[in-house]
Amino acid sequence: MTSRIGPARIRMPAQAKPGEVFEVRTMVEHPNESGFRHDNLGRPIPRHIVTSFECTYNGREVFSAKLHPAISTNPYMTFFVKAVDSGEFVFTWKDDQGGVTTVTQAITVA
Amino acid sequence: MKRHKHDSHDSYGSHDRHVAGRRRALQALAAGACLLAVRPALATPEELAVALKETFGDREIRRGRVKLEIPRLAENGNIVPTVITVDSPMTEQDHVRAIHIFSEKNPVPRVLEMRLGPWNGKAMVSARIRMAQTQQVLAVAEMSDGSVWSAAADIDVTVSSCT
């Protein structure tokens, strides 16, 4: 049974000039349970975290990350990308229980 | 674009084994009273040292070229905004390959590993991280020429000043 991950939100420009360097802001909804908290009977709440993130730009990886339990709930990451050509950004998050979510965002570069 | 092998991405399984083995050391530290101990600058507890060795091998981790911005204080440490900027032209010849965040005193020393390249244009990343207690945070950048640069910052988690 795969776990629920997402929805995810992206903030980046819809348009950019060639060579322009712009910021990409990403967030995915996820409890990101560290595994170090306890339930009301004092039992550890099992770890359940987003473990990887990848961003591709027209099929090429432009950013990826490996996440550990110390990332806050609803993992939030930002990075920069240089505009090259128009096309598609694809963002993929995976968690440690088989959950996967993907978001795509188009960009026009002219 | 060739995908370069990223040797800092060890598998999650091996990471867990390390965690189990470190619990005893942590227990010795945490037993008894909760003291907001005064820590010397740039302390590197055993677990963090091991993680750094695993990731960077014998390469020297130099101070510089990396700017780490985190608040000096956090109330409960659950959401600590962290911004890392690396001084690099981000060209094919000279760029940042990876940025790592490590924690000195969290139960798990690794926080985040990010892979970059010249396609980023700017080596500036941010994340929201959890700090279990007052400690030092380390940001480490791996350059395309293999050199390793870092910055450290202290953060105090005020709620962890318990009784």
Added chain:
Amino acid sequence: MTHARFQEGRRDFLVKSAAVSGGLMVGFHMPAFAQAAGSGPEVTHWVVIQPDDTIIVRIARSELGQGTFTGLAQLVAEELDADWSKVRSEYADVNMHIKRNKIFRDMSTGGSRGIRDSQEYVRQGGAAAREMLIAAAAQQWGVPASECKAEKSVITHPSGRKTTYGKVAAAASKLEIPKAPKLKDQKDWKIIGTSPARFDIPEKTNGKQVYAADVRLPGMLHASIVQVPVFGGKLKSYDESRVKGMRGVKKVVAGEDWVAVVADNWWRANQAVKALPVEWDVGENGNVSSESIMAFLRTGLEADNVPVARKDGDVESAFASAARIVEAEYYSGYLNHATMEPQTATALFTDDRLEVWCGTQNGEATIAAAAETAGVPLDNVYVHKMHAGGGFGRRGPHQEYTKQAVKIAQAMPGTPVRLQWSREEDMKQGRYRPVSLVKVRGALDKDGNWIAWSARQADQSIIATVRPTMIKDGVDPINTRCFVDNPYKVANFLNEYAMRQTHVPPGFWRAVAHTNNPFVRECFIDELAHAAGKDPYQFRRPFLEGKKDLGVLDAVARAIGWEKPAAKGVHRGIAVVDSYGSYTAAAVELSVEGGTVIDVRRVVVAIDPGHIVHADAVKAQVEGGIIWGLSAIMHEEITIQDGRVVQGNFTDYPVLHLAEVPPKIEAIIMPTGGFWGGVGEPPIGGVIPAINNALFSATGKRIRSMPLKNHGFSYKT
């Protein structure tokens, strides 16, 4: 570097605001300690020395009545060799502390740490300043510093040269701070260990002290708040049209689980917030009651595989071979801090700058909470610390009042807003001493010797909510104190900890686990002693051999006259508890009239805190600790019904009345030296069990839950 804009250039500040019409107008002087940083050269960051030889010591911790504001200054002044008559204290500025990379070290005030955790580095600050002043004078005179002497703010040289600290302070401030200044030997202390007039007491007695609740600023408005009555619930909706037209009402501001009304005076704000129609989403816990909580705790006692906190020897075999086994269950309920000053904070938000006034126990927690709530960098936040109207652990880790005040102030930029919780809110939205149910068992051999014991706790953890990584393998290191670190040398002992978290928010109530766990331990040891047919004092002694606990136990036994028969109808109880680095014991004499009216005649508490700084302050903490314990055991309890706290005021959450205070309460202060123990909380530990043990002696009834009023008892008045 001045932090309070409106205070620039002003010492006294009288407010008569036209905005406060119809309400009570209060003339208001800014207290000396809250002014802009006393001007003058810094000789180390701990000390400012003015040309007239006034010495201002900067205090990082908070004054809660426990004496840090004076005690910390004594430590500095001692090493500084200052003329005490010209020393005064001032709170270290929190914003400065951040900008200078936490130069004042730890600002948190709790765990009876104020003196013992600071003493070394503040003394070093004083000693460093002294060396710098001498060096400056020596430089001016062209003589070696080693030939100069400093005493009472005067520096002399055998050649007859003489100067004062005030005259060389500016030059001294430019010198490098010595890294390893020499500290005095205890035998040379002239200020540490004495009882100088405290800096905070006069204003506390003549009404001049300005608490956070008393702050008045030009154009200030006042806010009262209601928070979701069932913990964990949320605000659903409210209808502000019903209050908008009420006299004086300016604005309604809401948070995730609260609504506040802002008006031109607090009374109107409170009337309006009480009249405001509010709908709450009470969440999952609307059915929780004290009864359901008790049943929940019981599952902890009955569970399999309860985490083990400590295991010595072989308890099972010892019990199997025992001649006599004693078993008991003890229960302790929720208690509220019930600070006389309700939770209060004033905030002023302008552009990107934020100021907060509050009686916080932790300036750093306040500045962090304020900055994070407002989304403003720490550097732009200014916290004005005020003496607290009672702290007791309520005002440090829990900064809701700060966050709420900031949120309200952000909704009204440029207007200072004073948020004060009503008494009802303060009672119902506490951070309570948590519940616990403990099953204790003890084993005696055929000669009545204590051979084994065990304590299984079903207990609500505080630390799991604020610092979960401290929980190791399910065990709470703080709430197992008194068991896991007990001083009794019994070969077989087992302490188990079953965490049971309820929706009621837990907090650090003064002395924390040393308020309920000693009740269990020290009363149960008495039960064992009686089962063995032995005297409770003598029963304990062999197991404390070589421990400092024995010193204080013997002291109270001697003081109460334990070895001599008591007067007719007078019964005694004894208990010994160490906590926060200090060793204490309590002995009590009481009589019971009509089977239910308890006449506490005498309470004696001995404390060994290693060293003492302000002798009278230690005595006051012992006396206050006795009052704290007497109040808790008889009167105090917070109960839950329909998920919410039942009690709302001192009518249904009574605390000890003056008439109920015993005629004789005594402090035996016996510092044995060589360590620094706390004083704010330790005296409380033995008081509750000593009373209960004396009560058993008087009535033959073994009470195993508090408060005593639930068992039909009352104090004689």
